[in-house]
Amino acid sequence: xxxxxxxxxxxxxxxxxxxxxxxxxxxxxxxxxxxxxxxxxxxxxxxxxxxxxxxxxxxxxxxxxxxxxxxxxxxxxxxxxxxxxxxxxxxxxxxxxxxx
Numbered sequence: 001x002x003x004x005x006x007x008x009x010x011x012x013x014x015x016x017x018x019x020x021x022x023x024x025x026x027x028x029x030x031x032x033x034x035x036x037x038x039x040x041x042x043x044x045x046x047x048x049x050x051x052x053x054x055x056x057x058x059x060x061x062x063x064x065x066x067x068x069x070x071x072x073x074x075x076x077x078x079x080x081x082x083x084x085x086x087x088x089x090x091x092x093x094x095x096x097x098x099x100x
Contacts, residue, residue: 007023009063012087014028014029018031019031030058033096037049037051037060039062042068045076057098059093060080064085069083082095
């Protein structure tokens with residue numbers, strides 16, 4: 001059985017960003033400066049935003065397939081959460097959250 005689209009995107013972004021992909025817990029990809037939650041379904045974009053809420057000191061991003069970039073940009077408007085396409089290219093910059 002092949003990898004899911006979610007796993008493929010998360011692994012590709014993790015490689016590009018030199019981060020680690022952990023499908024078990026928390027955000028999907030964590031790097032020293034960014035935290036990235038991958039969503040492949042427009043119905044789960046809100047869930048992805050919630051998943052990023054607990055992270056401080058890193059810039060939050062939603063990683064989405066190319067066909068969901070515009071939906072993700074709309075869903076994250078005014079939140080400070082950035083958007084990446086499936087190859088890890090930043091489509092809208094996120095805002096780093098202060099450490100507490």
